[in-house]
Amino acid sequence: MSKITIPIGPQHPSLKEPGCFTITLEGEKVVNAVVGVGYNHRGLEKACEARTYIQDLYIIERVCGICSHTHSTAFCQAVEELAGVEIPRRAAYIRVIMAELERMHSHLLWLGVAAHEIGFDTLFMYSWRDREKVLDILAELGGNRVNYGINTLGGVRRDLEPQMADEIRAMLDIVEEQNKYYIQLALSETTLAARLSGIGKLSHEDALRLGAVGPVSRASNVDTDIRVIDKYAAYDEVPVTAITDDHCDVFGRAVVRVLEIMESIKMIRWSLDNLPDGELTAKMPRRIPEGEVFSRTEAPRGEDTHYVRANGTDKPDRVRVRAASEANWHSVKHMLEGDYLADVPIIIAAIDPCYSCTDRSIVLRSAAGERVWDWAALRRYGIEHYKKQGFDASKIKIAERKIIR
Amino acid sequence: MQAEQKVVDMILERFPVLDGYVHLQRRQRVIMDPLVRRDFEKVFAFLTTEGGFNTFHLVIGVDDGENLGFIYAISNDDNVILLVKQKAPKAKPVIKSVCSRFPNALWHERELVDLFGAQVEELPPGPSYPLPDGWPEGNYPLRKEWKVEYFDRNTMTYNPPAPEAAQKEDEQ
Numbered sequence: 398m399s400k401i402t403i404p405i406g407p408q409h410p411s412l413k414e415p416g417c418f419t420i421t422l423e424g425e426k427v428v429n430a431v432v433g434v435g436y437n438h439r440g441l442e443k444a445c446e447a448r449t450y451i452q453d454l455y456i457i458e459r460v461c462g463i464c465s466h467t468h469s470t471a472f473c474q475a476v477e478e479l480a481g482v483e484i485p486r487r488a489a490y491i492r493v494i495m496a497e498l499e500r501m502h503s504h505l506l507w508l509g510v511a512a513h514e515i516g517f518d519t520l521f522m523y524s525w526r527d528r529e530k531v532l533d534i535l536a537e538l539g540g541n542r543v544n545y546g547i548n549t550l551g552g553v554r555r556d557l558e559p560q561m562a563d564e565i566r567a568m569l570d571i572v573e574e575q576n577k578y579y580i581q582l583a584l585s586e587t588t589l590a591a592r593l594s595g596i597g598k599l600s601h602e603d604a605l606r607l608g609a610v611g612p613v614s615r616a617s618n619v620d621t622d623i624r625v626i627d628k629y630a631a632y633d634e635v636p637v638t639a640i641t642d643d644h645c646d647v648f649g650r651a652v653v654r655v656l657e658i659m660e661s662i663k664m665i666r667w668s669l670d671n672l673p674d675g676e677l678t679a680k681m682p683r684r685i686p687e688g689e690v691f692s693r694t695e696a697p698r699g700e701d702t703h704y705v706r707a708n709g710t711d712k713p714d715r716v717r718v719r720a721a722s723e724a725n726w727h728s729v730k731h732m733l734e735g736d737y738l739a740d741v742p743i744i745i746a747a748i749d750p751c752y753s754c755t756d757r758s759i760v761l762r763s764a765a766g767e768r769v770w771d772w773a774a775l776r777r778y779g780i781e782h783y784k785k786q787g788f789d790a791s792k793i794k795i796a797e798r799k800i801i802r
Numbered sequence: 803m804q805a806e807q808k809v810v811d812m813i814l815e816r817f818p819v820l821d822g823y824v825h826l827q828r829r830q831r832v833i834m835d836p837l838v839r840r841d842f843e844k845v846f847a848f849l850t851t852e853g854g855f856n857t858f859h860l861v862i863g864v865d866d867g868e869n870l871g872f873i874y875a876i877s878n879d880d881n882v883i884l885l886v887k888q889k890a891p892k893a894k895p896v897i898k899s900v901c902s903r904f905p906n907a908l909w910h911e912r913e914l915v916d917l918f919g920a921q922v923e924e925l926p927p928g929p930s931y932p933l934p935d936g937w938p939e940g941n942y943p944l945r946k947e948w949k950v951e952y953f954d955r956n957t958m959t960y961n962p963p964a965p966e967a968a969q970k971e972d973e974q
Contacts, residue, residue: 436934438932440950608858627881691885693883702859715862727906
């Protein structure tokens with residue numbers, strides 16, 4: 398059979414971010430794949446060298462919209478270590494709570510994207526609806542749905558009031574119930590299992606050889622979780638269980654992520670119940686002593702590493718960021734080869750590559766800067782807008798879904 | 803004995819000449835001073851085979867003035883991160899690829915080529931990363947002497963001031 402090579406991307410309807418996958422097919426089967434990225438390179442590392450550490454924090458938080466907190470945590474703890482500063486325990490706990498909320502919203506986002514890629518749009522809508530509840534809490538805590546700006550050098554910028562803790566607990570109860578349904582779905586729904594099982598295979602040995610990280614590696618039974626093996630923030634006290642699975646395929650990656658949401662819920666509850674009193678920040682020097690630090694965190698997508706080298710001034714000499722997705726792309730070529738063309742989108746989506754969802758807003762200001770629309774007003778505006786187009790969403794009756802307890 | 807101290811002892815037992823080059827930074831972190839290429843290759847080969855450092859995280863390029871530095875972050879089963887470094891003269895920054903041992907080093911090494919102008923021998927062929935097509939040759943943006951303000955992104959040209967003007971600028 399003759400071979401044909403087709404480029405998918407960098408602009409493609411099923412892949413929302415620019416990446417170019419040059420796929421060589423023999424019939425329907427992928428026999429070779431070349432992954433091309435780099436379209437989003439923004440020169441952040443160079444920009445960091447020309448700015449102060451505190452200015453860099455704003456840049457670093459924007460490396461990724463979805464896992465902004467994990468990047469700022471990795472950067473902050475690197476600079477804090479260089480300065481020899483230990484952050485207050487309350488701040489460390491708040492960093493953990495934010496990190497686990499971030500993991501929840503990231504995994505729910507992934508679940509929706511993955512469901513959409515396989516044509517299961519009902520699950521896509523359910524999981525994104527639930528993700529909104531987590532985002533509402535994050536927005537209340539930090540003022541933004543993403544880029545929460547909680548971290549600062551030496552601690553955190555915002556406290557967690559008891560009333561807010563109760564709101565988080567209430568949200569966790571709801572999302573936990575929903576997530577139980579997703580777990581049941583993942584483990585018992587035969588169509589879902591049939592669609593995801595056996596595709597995007599990555600054996601335990603290959604995961605190690607190709608340096609896979611996070612849920613991708615843990616779904617290949619690699620028991621590596623930075624929260625467990627290189628404890629940071631308050632993870633030395635907060636009980637963490639690394640979730641692993643031995644399916645070594647896309648199905649396994651789905652199972653790991655939905656189970657990790659449950660673990661995050663447990664960790665947040667524990668952290669709220671044991672949140673220590675005390676200060677939010679420790680005093681940081683403006684000039685950071687000479688030295689170098691290799692810092693890492695467990696982002697929702699896996700190991701996030703930051704290298705910071707200081708030269709004794711208020712600006713770093715070198716900042717190097719390696720996000721989790723960068724580590725996981727290496728495995729994609731291996732996962733694609735031998736599978737069918739129709740499986741390409743879900744296999745790529747299964748590593749949870751960074752999709753930018755930052756251009757959303759909970760508050761809309763007019764050009765004059767006076768009028769402010771909240772979420773409810775925006776929703777009303779949307780309904781009215783579509784009514785004028787002849788589509789009345791309020792007339793659609795949606796059966797209430799039974800929550801599995 | 804702590805895992806990180808074991809690493810230091812193992813390196814010094816095999817390479818006594820490296821006494822003073824290996825530093826225990828803190829728990830789970832060991833840092834080495836930069837080595838020249840020949841020594842680095844021997845030490846790296848030992849560490850990643852007999853030494854048990856079987857996980858490659860990334861390679862970090864740094865500009866040290868006369869030299870370029872290349873910092874390899876690797877770890878072992880005890881989760882000790884070791885930063886092992888090599889240096890090469892900026893005028894001829896030739897290093898050898900580690901892709902045959904660690905396939906996931908590929909993009910990191912391509913970055914060294916694009917952003918630092920490193921010449922990586924035995925680097926597998928493929929597209930460059932991460933600079934765009936049409937990037938002017940000989941421009942390595944992460945070298946300290948490369949200034950972003952002299953780069954015109956519309957014409958994709960680098961236009962530094964003439965040496966006399968640059969000197970005046972520095973004096974001001």
